[in-house]
Amino acid sequence: MPPLLQLNVVSSELDALIRLLDDSDPHVTTSVQRRLIEYRWRAVPHLQAVLAASPPDSPRAVNAQACLRAIRTNALATLLDRILDACAEGSDIPLEESLTLLSIFGCPDGDPGAIGHHLDTLWLDVERALQAAPTRSEVQKLLALNTVVFDRAQFRGAGNDYHTPHRIYLAPVLQHRQGIPITLSCIYMLIAARAGIELWGIGMPLHFVVYSPALEVYIDPFNAGTFISREECCQFIEQAGFRFSESMLMRRSNVEILQRVIRNAIYAHTKSQQQWEAETLQETLETIERLTKQP
Template sequence: MPGELAALVSLLDDDSPTVLAAVTQRLRELADEAAPALRDLAEQGSPKVRGRAREVLANLERREGFSRLARLAETPGPDLEEGAMLLASIHDPAVDPFALRLKLDRLAEGAARTIGDAPQGRPRIERFLKSLHQQEGFQGDEEAFYAFQNNFLDSVLERRRGIPITLILVYMLVGRRIGV
């Protein structure tokens, strides 16, 4: 570990708000270089240092997520699913995009079974909506409409509750998988 990084890491234990703010800022600037040392500290340091290292790492991960989201938004025809996954992972770095895609795939399999051989148009759409609303239980969150969790794909898939825009997102992502 280079000298500056070693010194910065050792100062994560400092109780001075001024020192801690300066150290945190510099570690953010050294993002890629600092991340391995911060990961080690997040697992092996004193409780105070572990917490501070995790805080800096979480901030770095959010910044990287926002950068990826900005790059995605600049592409022609950005991938809606990828954007929703990025937003969820910015909110919760533990979000597993593979697991979310698997949930969407399983919902699509169930919807395809419900749709069966329904003709195109209204009958097909009605069966699709029945699958997600009645059989899978997706609906508006009437108890906590303004809850933060209603904004993120992972939470809506888990709870089967959301606000109209995230419910539409789920319906679109599932529908695309089966041509609805």
């Protein structure tokens, strides 16, 4: 079936399912909800349209909300499964997949495959920039990465709307190119990994940067990829009111990075008065902490 025709068929079925959301037969509505949930992100715009057009306490809106929340929590359930598998294998979780699943919860209306495609596109731009470089040294790789991410794509730190959900989740940060330090650092590391650049996530108090073990330099993606020294990191920590300890500049595992992103998301949803989202993420965070707790 041609892609355009397939899209039309999907859209037609979704429209038909939406019309049955408030059917008087509970068996019908249960089947409809199950089918809508199976459509995942494709069903989300249709469900959101129902919520925007219907009274909040109407059966139509209640059923649409239940579907939407199920789609979102299913992504978190898959995330917990991945963490459980990693714990059983004694390995770390894949950062990109984990952040993508978290992004589905936060921003369920987009194709999750677009995240990987967007990162691939940026990586190919880095490769093209490297073709013009005199060498493929580690310095040249990082300079090419900075040129693409900050000069051409113009990723930058969030401003006045720093503590809002769309500055935290991967999908909207890739789309709008503004984010908080940890999300920008994750994007930077994911592109770097595609280019064969080893970088570590460093979770300082009140800030997040990355570290190049090859060059022994810290990089601040929130501030346009500025190279910073260990001494400057220590100075930042002390000026922020913390007593420096070596643990503040330790490499963070992917699961630790994920936990920190979730904490930021909880704060953002709470600040935005989105209590269901904040409470659901808090429960997820507590489950992750139990799963990854060292015996």
